Amino acid sequence: MQLDGKVPGGHISEKWDKYRFDLKLVNPSNKRKFNIIVVGTGLAGGSASASLAELGYNVKTFCIQDSPRRAHSIAAQGGINAAKNYPNDGDSTWRLFYDTVKGGDFRSREANVYRLAQVSSNIIDQCVAQGVPFARDYGGLLANRSFGGAQVSRTFYARGQTGQQLLLGAYSALSRQINAGKVTMFPRREMLDLVVINNQARGIIVRNLITGELESHDADAVVLCTGGYVNVFFLSTNAMACNVTAAFRACKKGAFFANPCFTQIHPTCIPMHGTFQSKLTLMSESLRNDGRVWVPKNPGDKRPANQIPESERDYYLENKYPSFGNLVPRDVASRNAKEQCDVGKGVGETGLAVYLDFEEAIKRDGKNVIEKKYGNLFQMYEKITAANPYETPMMIYPAMHYAMGGLWVDYNLMSNLEGLFVLGEANFSDHGANRLGASALMQGLADGYFVIPYTIGGYLAGTSRKDITSDHPAFKDATQAVNTRINKLLSINGKRTVDDFHRELGQTLWNHCGMARNEAGLKKAKEHIKGLREEFWQNVKVPGDEKDFNQSLERAGRVADFLEFSEIMVDDALERKESCGGHFNEAYQTDENEALRDDENFCHVAAWEFKGENNKPEFHKEPLVFENVKLTQRSYK
Amino acid sequence: MTKNINLTLKVWRQKGPNVKGRLETYYANDISTDMSFLEMIDVVNEQLTLEDKEPIAFDHDCREGICGMCGAVINGRAHGPEKGTTLCQLHMRHFSDKDVIVIEPWRARAFKIIKDLVVDRSALDTIIQAGGYVSVDTGGAQDANSIAIPQEIAELAMDAAACIGCGACVAACPNASAMLFTSAKISQLALLPQGKPEAALRAIAMVNVMDKLGFGNCTNEKECEAECPKEISIINIARMNREFLKAGLISTVK
Numbered sequence: 106m107q108l109d110g111k112v113p114g115g116h117i118s119e120k121w122d123k124y125r126f127d128l129k130l131v132n133p134s135n136k137r138k139f140n141i142i143v144v145g146t147g148l149a150g151g152s153a154s155a156s157l158a159e160l161g162y163n164v165k166t167f168c169i170q171d172s173p174r175r176a177h178s179i180a181a182q183g184g185i186n187a188a189k190n191y192p193n194d195g196d197s198t199w200r201l202f203y204d205t206v207k208g209g210d211f212r213s214r215e216a217n218v219y220r221l222a223q224v225s226s227n228i229i230d231q232c233v234a235q236g237v238p239f240a241r242d243y244g245g246l247l248a249n250r251s252f253g254g255a256q257v258s259r260t261f262y263a264r265g266q267t268g269q270q271l272l273l274g275a276y277s278a279l280s281r282q283i284n285a286g287k288v289t290m291f292p293r294r295e296m297l298d299l300v301v302i303n304n305q306a307r308g309i310i311v312r313n314l315i316t317g318e319l320e321s322h323d324a325d326a327v328v329l330c331t332g333g334y335v336n337v338f339f340l341s342t343n344a345m346a347c348n349v350t351a352a353f354r355a356c357k358k359g360a361f362f363a364n365p366c367f368t369q370i371h372p373t374c375i376p377m378h379g380t381f382q383s384k385l386t387l388m389s390e391s392l393r394n395d396g397r398v399w400v401p402k403n404p405g406d407k408r409p410a411n412q413i414p415e416s417e418r419d420y421y422l423e424n425k426y427p428s429f430g431n432l433v434p435r436d437v438a439s440r441n442a443k444e445q446c447d448v449g450k451g452v453g454e455t456g457l458a459v460y461l462d463f464e465e466a467i468k469r470d471g472k473n474v475i476e477k478k479y480g481n482l483f484q485m486y487e488k489i490t491a492a493n494p495y496e497t498p499m500m501i502y503p504a505m506h507y508a509m510g511g512l513w514v515d516y517n518l519m520s521n522l523e524g525l526f527v528l529g530e531a532n533f534s535d536h537g538a539n540r541l542g543a544s545a546l547m548q549g550l551a552d553g554y555f556v557i558p559y560t561i562g563g564y565l566a567g568t569s570r571k572d573i574t575s576d577h578p579a580f581k582d583a584t585q586a587v588n589t590r591i592n593k594l595l596s597i598n599g600k601r602t603v604d605d606f607h608r609e610l611g612q613t614l615w616n617h618c619g620m621a622r623n624e625a626g627l628k629k630a631k632e633h634i635k636g637l638r639e640e641f642w643q644n645v646k647v648p649g650d651e652k653d654f655n656q657s658l659e660r661a662g663r664v665a666d667f668l669e670f671s672e673i674m675v676d677d678a679l680e681r682k683e684s685c686g687g688h689f690n691e692a693y694q695t696d697e698n699e700a701l702r703d704d705e706n707f708c709h710v711a712a713w714e715f716k717g718e719n720n721k722p723e724f725h726k727e728p729l730v731f732e733n734v735k736l737t738q739r740s741y742k
Numbered sequence: 743m744t745k746n747i748n749l750t751l752k753v754w755r756q757k758g759p760n761v762k763g764r765l766e767t768y769y770a771n772d773i774s775t776d777m778s779f780l781e782m783i784d785v786v787n788e789q790l791t792l793e794d795k796e797p798i799a800f801d802h803d804c805r806e807g808i809c810g811m812c813g814a815v816i817n818g819r820a821h822g823p824e825k826g827t828t829l830c831q832l833h834m835r836h837f838s839d840k841d842v843i844v845i846e847p848w849r850a851r852a853f854k855i856i857k858d859l860v861v862d863r864s865a866l867d868t869i870i871q872a873g874g875y876v877s878v879d880t881g882g883a884q885d886a887n888s889i890a891i892p893q894e895i896a897e898l899a900m901d902a903a904a905c906i907g908c909g910a911c912v913a914a915c916p917n918a919s920a921m922l923f924t925s926a927k928i929s930q931l932a933l934l935p936q937g938k939p940e941a942a943l944r945a946i947a948m949v950n951v952m953d954k955l956g957f958g959n960c961t962n963e964k965e966c967e968a969e970c971p972k973e974i975s976i977i978n979i980a981r982m983n984r985e986f987l988k989a990g991l992i993s994t995v996k
């Protein structure tokens with residue numbers, strides 16, 4: 106089936122304005138008759154819940170953590186992009202649009218990206234009005250910095266805690282609506298199924314994580330804002346509770362999963378140190394503005410950094426990419442780090458690290474300036490590694506970080522299942538095969554504050570829905586299925602822990618579906634995952650009870666879904682016989698080892714339909730048309 | 743230098759809010775000093791699982807000191823011995839071989855124990871819901887640069903806004919007061935021009951709710967500031983009191 110992104114007509118710069126005018130409106134006094142479920146309280150879910158409630162809808166909002174303020178968005182450090190052009194350095198809506206399409210290696214949908222660039226400025230206005238304390242310059246106006254993959258300074262930031270401050274802004278707006286009685290908040294709930302009636306999404310089944318009770322909630326529309334899935338790799342920069350469960354359950358109920366093999370590896374993370382490690386820590390990419398990346402020129406040089414003279418250091422990014430230097434996009438920076446380590450030039454105990462050096466910046470600007478910019482990051486680095494980056498260069502290595510893939514959505518952010526909307530990292534549309542730094546925060550807030558309030562109205566006003574409540578048999582069936590699965594997990598009583606399975610799955614994916622991929626490896630991974638999944642269902646050990654606070658059971662359910670989902674990921678990687686952005690298939694590269702796209706055959710979104718366990722998912726295609734940005738080989742030289 | 747150490751843990755185990763809990767002893771052997779405290783508990787939990795025992799329940803998520811989800815009292819100190827550090831960022835290199843470590847949940851009248859080290863901190867959300875925001879709807883905000891804010895004011899607001907809502911201040915306070923938490927939000931918004939119009943209403947509403955929720959009074963013990971992993975200053979409490987008094991004097995709100 107060919108998928109229709111429902112992109113409206115007209116010139117790209119006029120599409121959104123015209124479309125908003127054409128959308129049906131819901132009469133203000135009717136809005137309170139509609140119930141909307143929002144799952145997730147990150148930037149996407151928090152902003153959507155608040156904005157929909159302000160319009161008058163009845164909103165029920167769910168999250169896993171004990172408070173909506175703790176969603177994974179809180180951990181974003183570096184910043185948020187907006188085409189304000191305050192520094193007068195040549196930025197514009199058009200340039201942000203262009204950079205994002207190119208940065209995504211031409212695998213995103215032009216019209217969505219343009220809209221994102223358009224509303225980016227409104228986001229900053231909104232956040233400042235909420236009291237978000239962005240960094241300011243001496244004149245009291247907002248400060249900007251540049252970020253990986255951009256040659257203009259368009260990134261707004263709040264120290265190294267931008268995600269925290271933006272999320273607390275959205276959380277404050279959400280709290281205001283909870284106080285006003287327009288949002289009912291359900292924390293410590295995990296969505297375990299989507300309820301579909303007459304081909305429309307009409308509700309969810311959640312587990313109360315304190316009591317273990319299963320609850321049914323009905324609605325006129327369901328908005329998933331459940332974040333990304335790179336915890337499938339076990340080790341990643343994501344918070345521990347990040348999962349694919351909500352999205353994958355929706356996929357099993359008919360929503361298509363788009364481009365699951367597009368995952369992003371972040372170049373500046375603290376290297377791994379032992380098998381007990383539970384997660385990897387990101388060092389904001391903003392560090393690359395002042396830090397210089399290097400390795401020893403000679404493979405196997407094990408001298409400490411300060412004993413390696415300047416002439417024996419290889420600043421490989423600056424040498425290879427003179428115009429972008431250390432600021433090349435993430436996929437390029439990550440792959441180059443791997444290349445250096447593969448030839449034996451890696452540093453540190455494991456040889457799986459490169460230096461990020463601030464010596465020159467400290468000499469140039471003074472320690473105070475560097476401390477003001479990055480103080481909390483340096484402190485975090487020192488806490489974890491016990492090394493002082495003011496004195497010795499940091500050691501960094503790439504780590505799994507972000508999922509560009511996600512549930513397929515059209516221009517309305519609605520999936521192929523009517524009434525199921527997907528926002529933020531959980532959808533797929535704006536970042537193509539590689540996301541540029543500081544653009545996920547922008548997308549989450551664009552979707553929640555400025556897109557969904559319009560498009561959901563069009564859906565609610567324009568479709569008819571049956572009157573149902575959670576007494577409908579579809580809710581009973583879904584609850585029963587969830588219950589059966591939980592009991593199965595608890596009854597296996599095997600010999601291996603959930604984390605043990607998860608770690609093995611992650612290692613397999615990292616080896617074969619990570620920074621570089623090839624057909625033989627992917628096939629091997631597929632076989633391996635299948636065996637691992639079978640073993641999981643016979644040999645996992647999940648202690649504790651069903652009707653209790655049971656974190657082992659929570660993790661078991663998530664890992665079970667990761668195991669199933671990862672096969673689709675590998676299928677997708679196998680099917681995409683080209684390299685683009687984060688998907689680097691070794692068989693397709695230029696002479697200079699850059700990703701080589703095949704626009705003739707793969708300029709499309711691959712959207713997968715679930716066809717039952719052990720069956721290959723069915724492939725659907727949305728062709729991508731580039732009318733405004735010319736398809737070219739990306740170059741950052 | 744990385745090395746491995748052996749520890750004795752005394753961990754608070756409690757099945758649920760209405761049953762009695764007690765300290766149980768566990769041994770954590772061969773713990774690398776590069777591990778974080780939570781990774782050490784992970785190791786113990788893996789062991790307990792394989793021994794058919796129930797793992798220790800504890801809250802955590804980001805494991806990088808920003809979400810505010812983790813927290814426990816370690817040898818009598820909220821988030822453990824290191825200054826300005828959350829439990830997830832506390833590394834085992836700060837402990838020695840053969841140490842005995844007592845691990846207990848936050849204890850406060852307003853925080854009920856859910857299980858083991860997990861407590862119910864929803865009262866903190868309730869305080870924010872009472873007024874911890876600027877009343878602005880989505881859309882219609884003016885250009886972000888139309889009001890200049892002196893850099894030092896913005897920085898002070900950011901200092902207050904850095905609170906992660908973990909509840910350590912409440913756990914550390916002999917009166918289980920939530921003053922530091924509440925004052926941080928009131929200060930942040932009162933410092934900024936955007937938050938000024940509602941400053942009086944906000945201070946009254948938030949302080950009233952805080953009192954109703956069973957948090958204690960501030961008697962200037964300063965334990966909150968000492969244990970706050972984000973080093974939020976008690977100057978915020980002074981600022982809050984000022985706002986509250988001003989509010990009482992000039993407010994038309996009854």
Ligand SMILES: Cc1cc2nc3c(=O)[nH]c(=O)nc-3n(C[C@H](O)[C@H](O)[C@H](O)COP(=O)(O)OP(=O)(O)OC[C@H]3O[C@@H](n4cnc5c(N)ncnc54)[C@H](O)[C@@H]3O)c2cc1C
Pocket residue numbers: 144145146147148149150167168169170175176177178179180181182183184185267268294295296297330331332333342343344347348350351387506507528529530531542543544545546547549
């Ligand atoms: C360390 C780090 C630094 C980053 N820095 C930046 C940066 O500087 N700039 C930038 O633009 N981007 C950054 N990113 C990326 C960005 O933070 C995320 O992509 C973005 O915050 C995702 O927001 P979200 O609202 O889509 O999802 P999340 O914030 O992940 O929220 C997901 C929500 O869904 C809930 N949820 C999930 N599953 C379920 C379920 N089954 N049932 C119920 N609820 C569920 C969760 O409880 C949570 O509330 C960073 C990411 C990381 C990991």
Ligand code: FES
Pocket residue numbers: 801802803804805806807808809810811812813828829830831
């Ligand atoms: S787990 Fe997030 S602050 Fe410790």
